[in-house]
Amino acid sequence: MAAKKINIDKLIDSYMELGSANPDILNDMLKEQGYDPSDLEMRGIQKVRKLLFTQQVALKKANLFNLYNRAIEMVKAASSNSKEAILDMLKRKSPSLQFRNLEKLDEENLRQILNETEVLELIDKLEKGEIK
């Protein structure tokens, strides 16, 4: 049994050597078995991309939500009461912000946007280590 295993290993090694020296041979072998090599390659690439995407999402999710939760704790409710004051504060905090539909929003919505802007600022500072 052991001798047979060694033979199979050798066979695989020789296939690998042959394949790396001349990839067409592997393609021909796959075609003989009814596979489309370019389709297999494409599906393989897709699979790798998907795995990388899933991994990236998991890493970013952990990091972002950690920063987000810390920032949320730091944010205090906006002290201004009137809609105009909140709008004014938003514009002062982010002069280059693109404002769309904001005038139509009520005070509570504007306060939420102000808080979210502050959370994002804090996330940036936490990430850069400017605050701890």
Place this chain on the structure above:
Amino acid sequence: MTINKAQAAKELLKNCGIDNPAKLDIADLIVYHNGIVQEVSLENCDGRMVMKNGKSIVSLNSNIEFPQKKRFVLAHELGHIILHGGEEATFSDDYATLEAYKNGPQEIEANEFASELLMPEPLYKEACFKKKFSPDLLRELSEKFNTSITSTTYRYIELGNHPICVFYSKDGKLIYWKKSEEFRYWIPDRNKLNIPSDSVANEFYTHGRIYRKEESAQEIFKSTWFELGEYDRDTPMFEYCIITPRYNTVLSVIWEK
């Protein structure tokens, strides 16, 4: 620089190795683009995106009833992040910005991005191939792509194989219409005016009538919604109403056999 919104969605799917968007969690794509998704109760909008320093917070209205609608809202906000984000931006989206009409190029672009992301053109065309148009087909497509019936219908106008026309009304007034390129009937200028009194949509506005699923294709006449030419016959057509009671809106889908 003009960004091709459909191309941006195609590239994203390709780069993330996604071949079946129906199973995709759109929130993951937002995280992938440095965004945080939170579900909160929003009073005047369905979705909101605040972006700063390359990161964003996307708020999704927890009062939205259907998960398919939530997916579209998130895909729309993702469109804003990718197409219009820049360093700082905020977008607040309601039924009007999400319904693909007259709301500026950025909203139209975000909707086109969302449509391509959730219903990729080749898959959608394949799903419609050799199938007869009916409300059931729209339901079938909506189930297949895990999308709302409204966004599925708008996509059908662009990619479907049977000409249809839709009229979008709110509180009994016509707001917008859109039709397939091959739909050649003359549409009178009715925007901001009352919808036709003999339309199925009007039955909802005046009597609150909503037809059951199996009766959803109601027969009307061509003259109900269209202007007849000198040699036109007033032949039968069909109207299927997609009703959103929360906003008191109706999307009337019109077609003929």
